[in-house]
Amino acid sequence: MNKSLVKVSMPVLDPLIRNQNFMEVEQGYTPYDAVLEANRCLECKHMPCVNACPVEINIPGFIHEIKEKNFDKAYQIITNDSMLPAVCGRVCPQESQCESVCVRSIKGESVGIGRLERFVADYHYEQEHSTCDFDIHKNDMKVAIVGSGPAGLSCACELLKRGYDVTIYEALHAPGGVLTYGIPAFRLPKSIVSKEINNLIEHGVVLKTNTVIGKTLYLEDLFEDGFKAIFIATGAGLPQFLNIEGETLNGVYSANEFLTRVNLMKAYEKDQATPIYKDEIVSVVGGGNVAMDAARSALRLGAKQVHIIYRRSIDELPARKAEIEHALEEGIIFDMLTNPVEIIGDSYGFVKAMKCVKMKLGELDQSGRRRPIEIEGSEFEFKTDVVIIAVGTTPNPLISKTSPDLDINHKGCIITIDETGITSKAFVFAGGDAVTGAATVIEAMGAGKKSAVAIDQILS
Ligand code: FAD
Ligand code: SF4
16 A cells, blocks of 8 residues: 555656657656556545546556556456547546545545556557457447547447447548547647547448538438438537637637647648748637647747736636646746737738736636626737637537537537437437537547447337
8 A cells, every 4th residue: 555645746748848849748657656656546445436437437446457567457447438548548637537536635635547547558558459359249230420539439439349330420531539630749649549549440430531411411311321320429619709809810710720730730740731820929818728738839839929818817727737737837928817809910911919908806607716807997918929719619500500400509519318318309319519518538438428328228
């Protein structure tokens, strides 16, 4: 038993070196570190950490195997419930899920569940073992999945295990959803994402990229093609804007567009033709993980100064604490209690400055955070060359517009009757960000898994 009150630390690249490249920041545990950290786990009988995990991984079970140095067994235990362990070990907000209820956190830090999950997956792949294996007994029924992000992938995996022929339709040229086009390589190397997706393809999932459902094909076409059920997992990729003057100027991006150019279209590689403005001063508006990713990417592309502009204080930033700390270490400037009111352009239509007002915090609002209030007469202007807007996204309306019998709510999210993902349209299920609005990887995976069970029940 390791009685240390703090987690075994994770080595990270030096901030002043890493802020100039897209190499992974966190370096992962060695086997020695992993066993040491695993020995902090009490293997609690009531397993609160498992109940707090949206895909219910047997956490004490896999940690027990790490203690015994049975790393492959630990991998098998995790992949019974999650087919993206190397991804989730890196990007899941464990601090608000499994680790938030860990008994060790009553006095000291929780067990590093995410770090251990990541270690197990990385170790498994480093030994050049194949990714997870499962027996499949085919039932000759076809199910279509729309969208290849975490919700679609986890639904595909569960249906595959139950014997279905699964085809995933993906609008982009590469699968993975936000894992591929949104989260930068310095947090989630793309080779990791490909490895975990290729596993599904090797097991027989058919992937049809460059196919936009609601444009290239409609839901009805899929039923006519013999699919018995459809799972919609199209995410929430439609960016919101501030609705202020100047948002159409050259040099203003939505965070989604900026990150897609960087991650999917590899704008950071010298020989790539993807155009991107990477001028001297970049301002990112917003305070979530997406804003942190955009700001840290802009710095790595060569910007001299990168500002995060956020209307509340640093304590209210919704991004993960670790991401905020990494951004600060790398030299991102945090302009808190600041709200943009206008983006100003030059005579050629390019961004040259931004007008903002200063804010103060008032009473708690419905979200439980203190409401930002504008300070009268506090308007000021500052020079900026690029503005990246990261103030949230909503689901893309393409499918709902072309399927009027699919009910959506006022935010454009698909309405489901419960967690099984049943929608208003017969044999059409939905899950992930398309239903909840922007959320997390593991919640999307949980939704995909639950819908797969429900699809299986209805079809069998
Ligand atoms: P997505 O991952 O959005 O996948 C949807 C897929 O559907 C996409 O590939 C899209 O191209 C495709 N699609 C859309 N419309 C169609 C159509 N009509 N036809 C065919 N295909 C279509 N979560 C975390 O847990 N941790 C993090 O650190 C984290 N960081 C994030 C950073 C960024 C920059 C962003 C944008 C999000 C982040 N999130 C993070 C949130 C997380 O990535 C999402 O909650 C999760 O990816 C949602 O999964 P999904 O499968 O529902 O949708
Ligand atoms: Fe181990 Fe913490 Fe889960 Fe208990 S709650 S089993 S200590 S990880």
